[in-house]
Amino acid sequence: MVQFYKAKRPVKKTPPAFECEVSALDHRLLGVVHHQQATYFTPDVLPTERIRVQLMGKHQAKLVQLLQSHPHRIQPACRFYHQCGGCQGQILSSTHQLQYKAEQVSLLITQLSGYTSLPEPTLITGPAWHYRRAARLATWFVPNLGWQLGFRQEKSKQVVTVDNCLVLSEVLNPLLAPLSQLLKRFPKSLRVGHVELYDCLPMPTIRLRVGATLSQAQRQACIDLAQVHQVSFLLSDDQTEQWLHGDSCYYMLDGGLKLAFIPGDFIQVNAALNQKMVNLALDWLDPNDDERILDLFSGVGNFTLPIAKRAKEVVAIEGVEAMTQRLSANAALNHCFNVTALSGDLNDRQTLAGWLDGIDKVLLDPARAGAKTALESVAKARPKAVVYIACDPATMARDIALLRVKGYQLQRWALIDMFSQTSHIETAVLLTAT
Numbered sequence: 001m002v003q004f005y006k007a008k009r010p011v012k013k014t015p016p017a018f019e020c021e022v023s024a025l026d027h028r029l030l031g032v033v034h035h036q037q038a039t040y041f042t043p044d045v046l047p048t049e050r051i052r053v054q055l056m057g058k059h060q061a062k063l064v065q066l067l068q069s070h071p072h073r074i075q076p077a078c079r080f081y082h083q084c085g086g087c088q089g090q091i092l093s094s095t096h097q098l099q100y101k102a103e104q105v106s107l108l109i110t111q112l113s114g115y116t117s118l119p120e121p122t123l124i125t126g127p128a129w130h131y132r133r134a135a136r137l138a139t140w141f142v143p144n145l146g147w148q149l150g151f152r153q154e155k156s157k158q159v160v161t162v163d164n165c166l167v168l169s170e171v172l173n174p175l176l177a178p179l180s181q182l183l184k185r186f187p188k189s190l191r192v193g194h195v196e197l198y199d200c201l202p203m204p205t206i207r208l209r210v211g212a213t214l215s216q217a218q219r220q221a222c223i224d225l226a227q228v229h230q231v232s233f234l235l236s237d238d239q240t241e242q243w244l245h246g247d248s249c250y251y252m253l254d255g256g257l258k259l260a261f262i263p264g265d266f267i268q269v270n271a272a273l274n275q276k277m278v279n280l281a282l283d284w285l286d287p288n289d290d291e292r293i294l295d296l297f298s299g300v301g302n303f304t305l306p307i308a309k310r311a312k313e314v315v316a317i318e319g320v321e322a323m324t325q326r327l328s329a330n331a332a333l334n335h336c337f338n339v340t341a342l343s344g345d346l347n348d349r350q351t352l353a354g355w356l357d358g359i360d361k362v363l364l365d366p367a368r369a370g371a372k373t374a375l376e377s378v379a380k381a382r383p384k385a386v387v388y389i390a391c392d393p394a395t396m397a398r399d400i401a402l403l404r405v406k407g408y409q410l411q412r413w414a415l416i417d418m419f420s421q422t423s424h425i426e427t428a429v430l431l432t433a434t
């Protein structure tokens with residue numbers, strides 16, 4: 001064999017661990033540490049704790065040893081805490097998690113939006129465990145063991161086999177073991193994708209994605225699982241999407257409102273907190289029967305329908321065409337004939353053109369990117385009030401700054417404990433025209 005010279009790869013030197021003190025927790029519940037004029041973010045630590053850390057990247061560090069712990073620190077309840085990484089808040093009680101989140105969101109809003117002080121936030125709490133009614137699980141193939149089912153670590157390609165998840169609904173947890181057994185029987189060639197679980201009505205629902213066509217025996221195995229566990233089963237293969245058992249999904253809101261959706265549609269993950277959030281939004285928006293309301297990023301109508309029951313008219317705009325159709329159908333199903341549902345990209349100025357005339361109030365619930373473009377148009381129409389629901393406090397703070405410059409004053413804000421144990425934050429803000 002011909003021999004080639006191969007240059008030796010430079011050996012990466014692990015930087016030495018060092019001792020330091022955690023100066024703060026940021027809004028992602030990461031500890032902030034300073035070392036040689038640089039700032040690093042570390043999971044699993046709390047402010048004032050003395051720790052030894054190892055640098056892991058430009059701004060990341062990893063806890064190596066806890067030297068002195070914070071009095072609020074508690075033992076994580078989940079046995080997968082160290083592998084999974086999805087619920088890193090567990091070293092604090094849920095009450096303390098919410099307090100830290102509130103402090104950090106308050107700081108973000110003041111830093112980014114120019115307010116020097118904010119009103120006290122309303123803290124909206126609910127179940128801290130077993131609240132997740134929708135979840136997406138990852139699959140991966142291991143030779144000799146077959147397809148595995150678990151959770152993908154946040155911002156990582158690593159996956160962790162989990163047979164019980166403490167934030168997953170108690171209706172969905174018992175499905176993990178039989179699903180895992182089912183997938184192990186499938187060959188690698190089926191190219192199993194992710195699995196979605198919904199704790200919804202009329203039955204809990206499983207959606208399985210595969211990259212090839214299932215044989216009759218494999219389809220029957222899915223149907224058997226669905227019948228034994230009384231769940232609906234939606235199979236998405238490389239050609240089609242087909243209900244193997246059951247045929248629909250919906251959830252309920254107060255007042256008997258029924259919201260149908262299809263697996264894959266966005267729904268709020270925490271049913272109890274979602275209802276409280278809708279109530280809060282209604283309370284702040286206070287729509288009445290001579291007002292025209294705009295609901296932006298409306299999904300399948302989670303806010304649209306409760307508002308429509310009190311307002312003269314609601315114009316709802318959603319980017320996904322199929323979800324807009326579902327919203328229209330939901331409006332008809334619930335006798336909300338005052339809803340106009342439109343599909344359009346709210347990052348495109350044209351989408352709102354013509355729909356802002358005569359708008360009295362606006363509710364918006366954008367994705368993590370926020371709603372800068374849409375709000376520039378909204379502010380020009382001068383609605384009396386804007387209720388902003390946000391899953392990313394940083395983009396929301398940026399957008400509050402925009403509205404402040406355009407003459408809107410922050411009146412109220414709330415932190416909704418939608419994602420207890422995790423670093424995610426749901427915030428609501430009421431702004432009124434000055």
Ligand SMILES: C[S@@+](CC[C@H](N)C(=O)[O-])C[C@H]1O[C@@H](n2cnc3c(N)ncnc32)[C@H](O)[C@@H]1O
Binds near residue numbers: 303320344347391
């Ligand atoms: C956080 S969800 C809120 C949905 C709904 N308000 C609810 O409570 O269920 C955000 C929604 O905005 C939609 N969306 C994201 N980016 C969009 C865009 N650029 N234009 C229009 N809709 C968008 C998503 O499809 C999703 O349904």
